[in-house]
Amino acid sequence: SQQGEEDPQALSIQEGENATMNCSYKTSINNLQWYRQNSGRGLVHLILIRSNEREKHSGRLRVTLDTSKKSSSLLITASRAADTASYFCATISSGTYKYIFGTGTRLKVLA
């Protein structure tokens, strides 16, 4: 399977704490993207990091990418109850058009 893996599978934290999710992938990539899915809904694009970038920020989101280890992390700072959702990383293998999604992390932020 080309599917990437994410850990942890589930994460429960208190509001105000930081949440870190990790993603590993298997192939060479052009970029890596993170998506969020609220329960029973479609996915929403959060942030994209290119293969030549190591870190990227967007609001309370911080993404890192280590292409040598084929891994990425998503950090959500000062979490809020509204951040409760599933988070997926997605990659497109070089030379293809297919998006491969990781297994996802279910984040629960307790108020």
Place this chain on the structure above:
Amino acid sequence: GAVVSQHPSRVICKSGTSVKIECRSLDFQATTMFWYRQFPKQSLMLMATSNEGSKATYEQGVEKDKFLINHASLTLSTLTVTSAHPEDSSFYICSASAALSGANVLTFGAGSRLTVL
């Protein structure tokens, strides 16, 4: 921003009937759309890639005759689950690729939950 509309959001049908799910790109043209299936608490599984004006490309293990995909225009792709059975019950999500800052990102529909009785 790019918007993808998907409907119906929920559908319940009897075993043996066919169900059609529509996916529309509202403010952009999508030559390629993707159809995913998602089981509870699991990731998205790519079923097929829908190409405007040509046949869809199905992933290994996905039955072409079971899941009919039509992409007749640059803004509409449909997935028809033919002769549905309870094991076809799932969450189906479509998406289209749109350019963002020089890279392609996926814009998703809200998904369709199919329940086959």
